[in-house]
Amino acid sequence: MSPRRNETGGQIDRLKTVRFTFDGVPFTGHVGDTLASALLASGITLMGRSFKYHRPRGILSAGMDEPNALVTILRGTAREPNIPATAIEIYDGLRAESQNRFPSLNWDIGAINQLASKVIGAGFYYKTFMGPVVGPLKGTRFWMFCEHFIRRAAGLGRAGTVADDSRYERMNAFCDVLVVGSGPAGLMAAKAAADSGARVILAELDPRFGGSANWSGETIDGARAADWASEIVNSLKGRNNVRLLPRTAVWGYYDGNTLAALERVSDHKETTARGEPRHRHWTIRAKSVVLATGALERPLVFPGNDRPGVMLASAAQRYTNQFGVLPGEKITLFTNNDTAYQAAASLKKAGANVATIIDVRTDISDQARALAASAGAELIAGHAVSATDGGKTLNGIRVQRLDGASGTLTGEQRSIQTDCLLVSGGWSPVLHLASQAGAKPEWDEKLQAFLPPQPTQDWSGAGAFTGHLATADAIVEGHAAGLAAAGGRARAIEHPAIEPASINAEPAPVFEIKAEGKSFVDFQHDVTADDVRLAHREGFISVEHLKRYTTLGMATDQGKSSNVPGLAIMAEALGKPIPEVGTTRFRPPYTAVSIGSLAAERYGDLKPERLTPMHDWHLAQDATMYSAGLWFRPMIYGHAGETVEQAYVREARAVRETAGIVDVSTLGKIAVQGPDAAELLDRVYTNLFSTLPVGKARYGLMLREDGVAFDDGTTWRLGQDDFLMTTTTANAGKVMQHLEYFLDVIWPELKVTVTSVTDEWAGAAIGGPKAREILTACVKGTAVDNAALPFMGIVHGEIAGVPVMICRLSFSGEMAFEVYCGAGYGTHVWEALIEAGKPFDLVAYGLEALGTLRIEKGHVTGAEIDGRTTARDLHLDWMLSKKKPFIGSAMMDREGLIAADRLQLVGIVALDNRPLNGGAHIVDELDPENPHGSIGHITACCYAPALGKYIALALVQGGKGRHGTRAYVSDPLRKRFGPVEIVSNHFFDPEGSRMHG
């Protein structure tokens, strides 16, 4: 047993030893210890170096509010920085490292920054590195030079660089009552709500439920508080209307009574079970919330208040009573309120030597005096600590008389030898969630603290959160809050008997002892009282600006320990009362949240993807797959040794010479059904569909309301009231929403159902001079000749025993057919087509060849229908019906949309016979040194086997008028410059003789 560890007492299991390392040195602790308590028990008080000045730092607190003892946890190859040692449960094999020190925690070269502290005060970065260059050591460029060194020297832990292979999960939960915090108030609230039948979730930050009951040293109705808490927790366990969430930080309170929480499921375990996540992110939707988040003790601001050995009084009480660790050998205490006296008495009872209590007040209550006497401590009233002595550990303090009215120190300095100074500057209720929920905290003069505002959402509070620090009050209030939250009638319960008697928690309004030396307000960011005053002198009067300028209360602190002292100092500098200065609005998260838990399954392998019915066939053919939105499509079916270009050229050439087949299942397909289906299509397409006979398809174009082109595709009339609309793959969802919007909002009188049937049908497009012969060989039940199946005709038949629907339409420009069948039969039909095509040299082709064929034909896709082009720009004005209004018809003829110099679709031929690039500019005159004068850009490009040239489609100003003229491609990023000819976009077979056959 270590010298600091008591033989008995606390919630640790002394029979179970846990081995861990800190900075590579092996230590032991017990089950139930935090890293901080185990290190403290081993006599370690130096745990970190500060952010800016690299000052040695120890432990200030015993919980999530710890600003100093931040460490990095190493796990496998992953490292997680900036975790408070006070919130880490130790386990066998735990490896922790201190931060922001080089070469070691004990010998840190960065501590030299303390000598330069005069020039690196608040606003140092802004003053030195922002703005114009006005000298060699100023401005933004200087920052770029210095950044590397500063980033190394300042800051907290270093993030890992290897991928985190931990599992993270997200969970949705619903409940009647969410209770946040499980101290006496929270436990009573959860119990009362559960007893009345409500669905309850009880979330506790710590591994152990009970909050202060675990370390207050009180008895409740005769039982030890910790046992009282255990009994309630046990009564809640196993109830099917209660979910207990230990190790869970509720960190965000959002609209609609939706709260976010992080459960650390397996951080405390040596190994995780199969499938068990490391963290679980909870989204909790609660009908009602009880906030029982307690209060945090505030430090006092005085010179040297950051020296290792200076600790909050309540933290010492917790280390002693919960972990059986005495924080020092000769303890002194510095306070502005009575609660610290209770801590002193409690420590004494556990065997500590509490030598001296220094109180800023002169008028000390009898109750406090009695507690000081029972602790055996000398009481020095009306005095303050004006300095601390020692190096990396505390060995003494200086005490001086404090004039209460003026706040000045007078008289002789008295030195007191001590290795542990406990401080208490009053209590701040943890209001973060309430503030996030939308309301402004209210200042309470008596408690010298902000109290919860009137709820703006459905929550209530209980216990120290509402400023009721006495356990008896917390129990009564918690019970009432739980009952009310569950919708029950309030039934007050008797105040329980608490020993020792509760004490007045109201502090004297003293936040800072002004004396020579650095007095820290925000320990984590090395913000001193002087920094706050400096900010004021430089004109910062709003607390929100103060926070940003000095970094006060940022990062993991989030104002936990620094908020109120910082505001008080600011208020004094402004000469205003604290409530007029106000407080910053708290924002989520309350504690650090792992990015992994927010990403969870939205990352890596679990990201959703869409596969066509023939996906596995493509893979079996070694197709190179390409992700198009969420879809995966074959890019090429490459042969061994082929480049991508060789593969697509081979595939495209086969389509022109024999036949090719491509998977078109990804095309958006929408069933448009109902008596008004044709009417709807007439309104949304620019051309007429009501005149389309059953059994025929028509190419259609849609515009947006503003007259710009939206999407194109063919729509098939399968029955009088039954159409199958196809859309581009990329726009399927948008077109569906477009139709739904008009049907619901604009034309509710139309009787039309639109249903996404993209996934219902497998689609194969088969095209080329031999395509019809292949179909003839395998289709049963229908002829596919010109008479039975003319261009844009539809027939129904069977392939290999499967019903199919065949439409004769062409994207490739060849005689081509789209064969549709039920998706479950897709591979079966596809394989039958491949088999039937073998004697005809049928080739499967991918997206690259598909693109090549369409570029040769000059067909448009999403690259040209880019949200800026009109039907005229794309030479589709022949599709704009004059017989009827349609979406976009009223707006499409506006001046700017019909101007002659608009970007219009053209074809481009590379005259230097080199590949072109998508996105490259077209210019009139080439100037590689100073590229300028763009007249348009390339939207799609390829090598065209049908022409034996590198070609492209482009949008070029006044494009049509430039046919046959010379221009240049200018692509400075890829260093591609060269002459091109502007031609018609219809490169190949402009009369369409091949597809009409």
Next chain:
Amino acid sequence: MLLTCPYCGPRDVSEFTYQGDGNRQRPAANSQDLQAWNEYVYDRQNPAGDHNEIWQHSGGCRSHIRVVRNTLSHVVSSAIPVRGDTHRRATERRKPGAKA
């Protein structure tokens, strides 16, 4: 933020798609009044306070909802189906506890 779909009940906003200002009036299909079209297509009210909005429950039943939302507080004071009343009656949410 939660929105209460008249059909599906309260759902997270991520299930919905904002479909624009609910005050817009589409001119008659054959109207040549460019000013009116311009107002419909481009003009949006942007009040600090209650705002009439159209939302689609695109991640649920896909119907459109007329929502009155306070742009300062996110408080939704009304959420009704865009489609008419007869529709709504027939698809009213069953009261909790009512027999199936």
Next chain:
Amino acid sequence: MVERLSPLEPVYRPGSHGRFEDGVGVILSETRPDSIVQVAAWPGEEARAIAAIRKVTGLALPDGAGGGVVDGEKAAFGFAPGKFTVVDEAEGLAAALAKAIAPAVGTVTELSHGRTAIRIEGPEAEWVLAKFFAIDFALPAFPLGAARSTTHHDVFAQIQRTGGDRFDIYVFRSFARSFWKALGHAAEEVGYEVA
């Protein structure tokens, strides 16, 4: 007759998976009904559509949003205003419904290939589903037979409670394999069996 190919084929591995040593939390399966059909009624025609569904399938759909009914090989539920999904293990449901529902009442849309039916059953079914969907799966909030339309990322899902701890989930076929893999991943923690 040619057998339909399931989109789950290469990833469907019957047997026990995940942490099943301490008990199987859920059983996952693909139910592969031959008929999945959408019925949409015009406003005011819902009652006639419901009557037609009853005539064809014998299933009595309750009135009200998201109401549904399960009867052995058949199931039906409302998933949107005036819209219903009707499921039958046997083929031919779409044709039968199309005969019973006149154009004046509504439309019938065949989705037997386009939707994949995945069943999750067992004591941890609600827990596993809560990882995906932000809806309340507790029995009082989600009664037997009832259905919900919701989304997990881009994956649309219609979910019907077909038992005390059993849910049938209808997803788009193209997403089915992705969703199945994610479902298995999420179920590892509680141990699962693929039937």
